[in-house]
Amino acid sequence: TRTPLVAGNWKMNGRLDMVGALGASLSGLRNSRAEVAVCPPFPYLAPLVRALGDSGVQIGAQNVSRHQDGAFTGEVSAEMLADLGCRYVIVGHSERRALYGEDDELVGEKFLRAQQGGLIPILCVGETLREREAGETEQVVVRQVSSVLDVAGIGAFDQAVVAYEPVWAIGTGETATPEQAQEVHARLRAALAAEDASVASRIRLLYGGSVKSDNAALLFAQPDIDGGLIGGASLSADEFSAICLAA
Template structure:
């Protein structure tokens, strides 16, 4: 039985004051899903301390280097994330792929590096609006997954999370219908083969408390990777409560 998971991606937002206020307001009473908060790198230790003191959620990074250490100015290694209290790390978010030209091959190396260090990667995959209109959604998703499959063994998927994020729905207010999302999630699970039933597959793309329940009711949607709505503690908690 897969346990639902809801992850907050704060992206490049927040401050120390914001983080402290967020956790003062965050009430996870009644939440049965797993919860992950992924803050900007400077606030990882602060959030990890909140997690240790209050419990109820884990901490994740928003990205990592594929390299373990070395002369890579500005980069963050998997071991540094672990040392700061992270348990998860987002890999291959569409903003990294589009704004920073991360290829599927690079994403696969980051996925491998995360697992090698003991982190749980949250692999983001998804198509652009143009690719969707061309009818290439499943092709794009399969290609992005295949790049990772080529550097890991099948069982490694059990120690990972997959997040389907249609690029056209991220930060736009547009959301795939529950049925559209379910169709892609079902395809992703089939691509995972014999371990598919053991892998959490999240949906991301303008998830809010208003649409969360309908999305989570789908058979193959195990939770969400939440962007903008995760900056509001009460809204984020409401999304978490919807994941049962």
């Protein structure tokens, strides 16, 4: 059985005072069945590590460089993130694919660099509304996962998480139904199982896209949904805690 993971992605939101507030309320999650992670903007990683102390809540970053150390002004390496105490890093988020031109090749490089630097990548995949309406959902998400499988190999997915985030559900208030999400999750797990059944049975597949405390439980109850990647609702400590407790 898989331990669920609920990860909050603050995106480019929050201020330093949120770090303390979150630290105080998340320590109440010690008894949650799910593993909990918070992914704030880079400047808040170190203060959050301190604020969370021994709460058991994990820290993740939202992005990582494809390079190791060197002359790459403005970039942050996996080693630096691991050094700070990060466990996870989000790679391939649809906002980075759409707004920063990240393609499958770059996402694959970042996935590998993250693991080599000691982090667990949370690989995001998901179709646009146009792709869903064209009946291309499964083809798109399987292509996005396969491009990383091709460079990293199935063994690497034992130290990875995959998040299915339909682009049309992100920040729109329009959540995939539990059945829609389960269908894609089952397809993703089958694609991984075609390479290695035991890796596929162990990997956590998260759902992301307008998850709220009032729809989380039904989504998380689906057999192939192992938690969530939470955007807007992770900015409220109470709302995020309720979602974590629903897993």
